[in-house]
Amino acid sequence: MSASIALPLGGYSIPVRRRASGESVLVKWSLIAAALAFLTLFLFVPLAAVFCEALRKGFDAYIAALAEPDALASIQLTFLVAAVAVPANLVFGVAAAWAIARFEFRGKSLLLTLVDLPFSVSPIISGLIYVLMFGAQGWIGPWLQSHGLKILFALPGIVLATMFVTVPFVARELIPLMQEQGSEEEEAAIVLGASGWQTFCRVTLPNIKWGLLYGVILCNARAMGEFGAVSVVSGHIRGQTNTMPLHVEILYNEYQFAASFAVASLLALLALVTLALKSYVEWRARHETSEPIAEGPQQ
Amino acid sequence: MSIEVRNVSKRFGHFTALDNVSLDFPTGELVALLGPSGCGKTTLLRIIAGLETAESGSVLFHGEDATEREARERRVGFVFQHYALFRHMTVFENIAFGLRVKPRRERPGEEAIRDKVMSLLQLVQLDWLADRYPSQLSGGQRQRIALVRALAVEPKVLLLDEPFGALDAKVRKELRRWLRRLHDEIHVTSIFVTHDQEEALEVADRVVLMNRGRVEQIGTSEEVYEHPATPFVYGFLGSVNLFHGRAHDGVMRFGNIALQAPEYNNAENAPAVAYTRPHEIEVGRSAPGELGISARLKRALVVGPSARLELEREDDAGIIEAEIPSDLYRSLALREGETLLVRPRKTKVFLDAA
Numbered sequence: 029m030s031a032s033i034a035l036p037l038g039g040y041s042i043p044v045r046r047r048a049s050g051e052s053v054l055v056k057w058s059l060i061a062a063a064l065a066f067l068t069l070f071l072f073v074p075l076a077a078v079f080c081e082a083l084r085k086g087f088d089a090y091i092a093a094l095a096e097p098d099a100l101a102s103i104q105l106t107f108l109v110a111a112v113a114v115p116a117n118l119v120f121g122v123a124a125a126w127a128i129a130r131f132e133f134r135g136k137s138l139l140l141t142l143v144d145l146p147f148s149v150s151p152i153i154s155g156l157i158y159v160l161m162f163g164a165q166g167w168i169g170p171w172l173q174s175h176g177l178k179i180l181f182a183l184p185g186i187v188l189a190t191m192f193v194t195v196p197f198v199a200r201e202l203i204p205l206m207q208e209q210g211s212e213e214e215e216a217a218i219v220l221g222a223s224g225w226q227t228f229c230r231v232t233l234p235n236i237k238w239g240l241l242y243g244v245i246l247c248n249a250r251a252m253g254e255f256g257a258v259s260v261v262s263g264h265i266r267g268q269t270n271t272m273p274l275h276v277e278i279l280y281n282e283y284q285f286a287a288s289f290a291v292a293s294l295l296a297l298l299a300l301v302t303l304a305l306k307s308y309v310e311w312r313a314r315h316e317t318s319e320p321i322a323e324g325p326q327q
Numbered sequence: 328m329s330i331e332v333r334n335v336s337k338r339f340g341h342f343t344a345l346d347n348v349s350l351d352f353p354t355g356e357l358v359a360l361l362g363p364s365g366c367g368k369t370t371l372l373r374i375i376a377g378l379e380t381a382e383s384g385s386v387l388f389h390g391e392d393a394t395e396r397e398a399r400e401r402r403v404g405f406v407f408q409h410y411a412l413f414r415h416m417t418v419f420e421n422i423a424f425g426l427r428v429k430p431r432r433e434r435p436g437e438e439a440i441r442d443k444v445m446s447l448l449q450l451v452q453l454d455w456l457a458d459r460y461p462s463q464l465s466g467g468q469r470q471r472i473a474l475v476r477a478l479a480v481e482p483k484v485l486l487l488d489e490p491f492g493a494l495d496a497k498v499r500k501e502l503r504r505w506l507r508r509l510h511d512e513i514h515v516t517s518i519f520v521t522h523d524q525e526e527a528l529e530v531a532d533r534v535v536l537m538n539r540g541r542v543e544q545i546g547t548s549e550e551v552y553e554h555p556a557t558p559f560v561y562g563f564l565g566s567v568n569l570f571h572g573r574a575h576d577g578v579m580r581f582g583n584i585a586l587q588a589p590e591y592n593n594a595e596n597a598p599a600v601a602y603t604r605p606h607e608i609e610v611g612r613s614a615p616g617e618l619g620i621s622a623r624l625k626r627a628l629v630v631g632p633s634a635r636l637e638l639e640r641e642d643d644a645g646i647i648e649a650e651i652p653s654d655l656y657r658s659l660a661l662r663e664g665e666t667l668l669v670r671p672r673k674t675k676v677f678l679d680a681a
Contacts (some may be wrong), residue, residue, distance in 0.1 A: 096562040212411035215378055216473075217404040220425035220480055230428070246652050316415075 081289035093287035102275035106180030121198025129206035155260025201243030238313035328483035335384030359531035402475030412461040425480035487519035574599035598679035619668035
């Protein structure tokens with residue numbers, strides 16, 4: 029079936045390349061069709077439904093739903109939480125990746141496991157940990173209460189829960205990258221007279237920038253979209269401690285479908301932007317690390 | 328600038344990398360640290376550079392104690408085996424790096440940096456590569472750029488860690504001649520680490536042989552090759568034949584051969600080993616009354632000016648390697664399978680420690 033055929037082409041013959049595997053065209057296309065059907069059914073249709081539902085009552089209603097004070101507050105809160113949690117995890121992620129990739133120390137594998145912990149723990153449990161610690165009956169809750177510090181059902185609790193859930197994203201992205209790159213370039217910089225800070229800014233950071241950006245994008249997406257952990261610690265106070273995902277749920281439970289989908293469409297839009305950014309970063313990273321070898325006179 | 332290493336020791340866990348090493352590196356010399364992998368040569372180099380800290384002992388630069396000085400303050404040039412060029416910078420920026428990170432008051436102006444970098448690139452005839460990235464260069468080009476980058480900050484000392492280890496044989500040969508010429512031009516005190524004995528003997532003014540964290544011998548290429556101080560040095564610098572026997576009253580005996588070994592005048596029937604290089608062995612047909620070890624010629628390989636013979640001893644079936652001139656081999660008309668008489672022309676006797 030798939031033998032090499034020579035096509036006569038103006039006295040010049042081009043051999044058709046033989047396919048390595050003998051699968052027929054039918055198999056190939058049915059597999060592609062199955063994958064596409066699956067994607068359409070479970071991804072594209074729901075995504076389209078979100079936008080359709082959001083715009084069902086017209087564009088003005090859509091804008092009105094987003095401009096409603098509680099909705100605006102939830103959008104504000106979501107961005108505020110991400111603005112604190114993402115930079116915090118950026119610093120932690122770089123520090124942890126640096127420690128794990130560059131140094132040998134006791135408890136290294138334990139640290140590696142701890143970094144992964146939020147991935148393996150249900151977000152609800154992550155939230156409950158904070159309730160157990162800071163709640164009225166918690167370990168240090170009464171002490172905090174007597175000093176007038178409010179963590180649970182307030183911004184600090186939401187930020188803490190979000191940070192916990194998003195800890196692995198930056199560190200996980202950087203550790204393999206930094207291990208692969210090794211520390212020779214940094215040693216070279218130091219021997220050439222660079223200070224620690226100069227070495228970090230001029231050598232380490234440029235080498236990890238695409239991995240770092242990738243981690244930050246994923247971290248941000250999760251920070252804005254987190255539901256479980258935040259739901260436990262937020263207390264669902266309208267206009268105060270509701271993030272966008274929580275606000276969507278409340279509106280939906282109150283049968284305000286159009287408003288609910290309007291806010292949800294913002295989150296969906298955020299996901300699409302994240303995807304686009306992620307693809308761009310991946311493309312740039314690939315583009316920069318694979319340059320052709322120079323041809324030139326050898327001396 | 329001279330470098331002195333005083334009683335330096337270093338352990339990694341239970342592994343002793345350096346065991347009380349003391350060495351002098353005089354100003355302007357090119358010295359090779361030679362030894363098998365794991366002998367501590369790279370560790371010593373990294374301790375001199377300040378990239379590793381010694382457990383005990385000190386490093387002196389120009390007579391001044393530099394043990395506590397940080398790597399960035401030591402003013403050494405370091406060349407890594409895998410180049411360690413900054414992958415996101417052009418060749419020009421790589422070389423300019425050391426100048427750009429200087430404190431503001433010492434930092435040269437943009438024009439001065441440009442002149443310096445270009446003149447260094449011209450020195451190694453690679454100025455046409457200034458705008459390339461490291462990934463666009465060949466291995467040999469990368470290593471030369473790495474060396475130029477180290478030279479840009481005008482180091483007092485140049486340290487090279489297996490500089491040609493990652494290159495193929497032909498480029499390696501070219502580059503080591505190039506390094507020797509460069510050193511003759513700039514005369515900066517240089518130490519380079521290698522496990523390739525040919526490279527060390529060809530390039531260095533002096534060779535330091537190391538084994539298991541200790542210094543075995545120091546000397547010029549000729550000294551260490553012609554007069555190895557220890558059995559290890561003998562074995563490491565080229566192939567060698569071992570003849571086991573006994574030393575007694577200044578005479579070492581094996582088979583029917585007796586060798587004068589005056590350095591062991593006090594030895595009493597001590598186990599000893601005579602070391603002989605293949606080209607220091609005489610081979611001939613046995614004649615009545617002649618002394619020697621009889622051995623059967625198993626294989627003969629004639630390549631170019633010399634013939635390499637593999638002989639099997641008749642007494643203990645041990646293998647003896649001999650190298651004789653091709654002309655002699657032809658005039659003797661030796662045949663494989665023939666029994667011959669083997670005699671060492673020159674030997675060095677060591678008492679068997681075991």
